[in-house]
Amino acid sequence: MPSTRPSRAPRHRAEPVQHAGGPRRRPRVVAFVLAGLFLVAGGTAGAFALTGAFAPEPEPLAQTPAPKPTRPPITPAPTPTPTGPYRESLALTPPMGWNSWNYLRCNDLSEEGVRSAADAIVDRGLAKMGYRYIVVDDCWQSGRDADGRLIADPERFPSGMKALGDYLHSRGLKFGIYAVPGTMTCANYWDRYPVRGIGSLGFEALDAQTFAEWGVDYLKYDWCRADINDKMTEPPAFALMEEELRATGRDIVLSISEYGESKPWTWAPGIANLWRTSHDLHPNWPSLRDHINAEAGLAKYARPGAWNDPDMLQLANGLGPNENVTQMAMWCMLAAPLFIGTDTAKLEQKYVDLLTNPELIAIDQDRLGIQGDRLRDDGDVQVWGRRLADGSYAVAFWNTSYSNLTATATLDELGLSGTFSMRDVVARTDLGETSDAVSVPTVPHGTTMVRLDPVR
Numbered sequence: 001m002p003s004t005r006p007s008r009a010p011r012h013r014a015e016p017v018q019h020a021g022g023p024r025r026r027p028r029v030v031a032f033v034l035a036g037l038f039l040v041a042g043g044t045a046g047a048f049a050l051t052g053a054f055a056p057e058p059e060p061l062a063q064t065p066a067p068k069p070t071r072p073p074i075t076p077a078p079t080p081t082p083t084g085p086y087r088e089s090l091a092l093t094p095p096m097g098w099n100s101w102n103y104l105r106c107n108d109l110s111e112e113g114v115r116s117a118a119d120a121i122v123d124r125g126l127a128k129m130g131y132r133y134i135v136v137d138d139c140w141q142s143g144r145d146a147d148g149r150l151i152a153d154p155e156r157f158p159s160g161m162k163a164l165g166d167y168l169h170s171r172g173l174k175f176g177i178y179a180v181p182g183t184m185t186c187a188n189y190w191d192r193y194p195v196r197g198i199g200s201l202g203f204e205a206l207d208a209q210t211f212a213e214w215g216v217d218y219l220k221y222d223w224c225r226a227d228i229n230d231k232m233t234e235p236p237a238f239a240l241m242e243e244e245l246r247a248t249g250r251d252i253v254l255s256i257s258e259y260g261e262s263k264p265w266t267w268a269p270g271i272a273n274l275w276r277t278s279h280d281l282h283p284n285w286p287s288l289r290d291h292i293n294a295e296a297g298l299a300k301y302a303r304p305g306a307w308n309d310p311d312m313l314q315l316a317n318g319l320g321p322n323e324n325v326t327q328m329a330m331w332c333m334l335a336a337p338l339f340i341g342t343d344t345a346k347l348e349q350k351y352v353d354l355l356t357n358p359e360l361i362a363i364d365q366d367r368l369g370i371q372g373d374r375l376r377d378d379g380d381v382q383v384w385g386r387r388l389a390d391g392s393y394a395v396a397f398w399n400t401s402y403s404n405l406t407a408t409a410t411l412d413e414l415g416l417s418g419t420f421s422m423r424d425v426v427a428r429t430d431l432g433e434t435s436d437a438v439s440v441p442t443v444p445h446g447t448t449m450v451r452l453d454p455v456r
């Protein structure tokens with residue numbers, strides 16, 4: 001793809017992963033034998049990284065919501081060198097697609113489920129609106145072979161990952177996959193996924209190469225307590241995988257997920273294409289509300305190729321009707337990645353229409369990449385706004401109350417002057433012109449989004 005890719009040598013070398021006790025290991029596997037990392041922190045034995053039969057017992061299944069693990073303070077780590085233009089060129093607008101987790105989670109994940117989701121994404125017109133990355137989340141792995149290569153579960157993915165990638169590509173889609181920087185995946189903790197030895201710690205280069213050979217276009221690299229379990233720190237751990245992906249010569253978007261704990265917006269731009277800003281979004285109002293509120297003030301860290309990620313869509317998974325609209329409209333206001341996480345084959349047409357609303361998607365995908373920010377919070381209505389590339393402006397009125405309310409913003413507070421045409425981009429109706437203020441009805445937990453175009 002882009003001609004901006006730097007040649008492989010010299011490459012910026014990221015700082016090595018901070019596991020006390022020596023330099024980063026290259027893959028070196030003896031079958032069924034201790035993989036050989038004995039992490040020593042502060043003079044005391046820290047943790048084992050094990051493969052084969054000597055895996056630690058799984059932790060007990062967490063109740064929902066999972067208790068937030070206590071973590072030791074993050075050891076200050078050297079800030080890795082952002083790789084900048086090449087990395088950013090891989091996702092100049094927020095990535096869009098489908099991810100298996102919110103729908104199939106761990107135990108229902110299968111090749112058939114992924115293919116059927118992908119087929120529906122194409123057949124129902126979602127792909128042509130931009131939903132192209134089909135991401136296989138956690139629980140596809142069944143271990144490593146004698147050479148240390150990750151292997152896909154042969155029961156869940158009987159055709160294998162290369163064949164799945166080929167299929168997705170043949171349908172005009174892109175292939176995404178899930179991995180973790182430490183020794184255990186999140187499903188190892190929270191879903192009692194029993195397979196051990198599937199983390200990328202010590203296998204970063206081999207895993208990146210394997211993904212490239214399978215035709216992977218997008219990696220979701222998920223933290224999963226690597227600090228607690230493996231004594232790792234976020235910036236160098238993620239930067240290392242960025243480096244290894246780049247070294248494969250294949251263009252692979254890097255999505256990182258550490259739940260906002262190390263403030264990745266301060267160090268991840270130029271290293272990851274997107275970074276989670278919070279813990280998992282659940283399909284209920286408090287979770288949706290908190291995830292949106294957590295974005296206030298983060299707009300200044302996003303730019304084309306480097307996006308805040310408030311987590312995947314829970315649209316059509318149990319949110320109220322107005323809340324579904326809010327998620328879609330506010331995610332577009334936030335220039336957020338849009339990953340559908342539901343049964344696309346059975347999805348009601350009204351949700352397909354919402355997900356493919358071209359006026360909302362145009363705002364999300366605006367090439368300026370200016371994330372919307374909160375301009376005002378009245379307690380029951382919040383006003384968010386963003387500038388768009390063609391000189392227009394999008395303003396969202398998010399009703400956080402249980403009442404129908406009329407919401408107003410003056411052009412002055414939006415930083416605008418002149419006369420503007422107004423269009424409700426959710427309802428897709430024209431609202432006339434204004435030279436002083438925008439005033440619109442809003443519904444409980446809903447969002448009314450208006451695009452203001454200067455009138456010549």
Ligand code: GAL
Pocket residue numbers: 101137138185186187188222224257279280
């Ligand atoms: C979580 C992550 C989820 C999903 C899950 C897989 O940490 O936030 O989006 O990837 O792990 O186990």
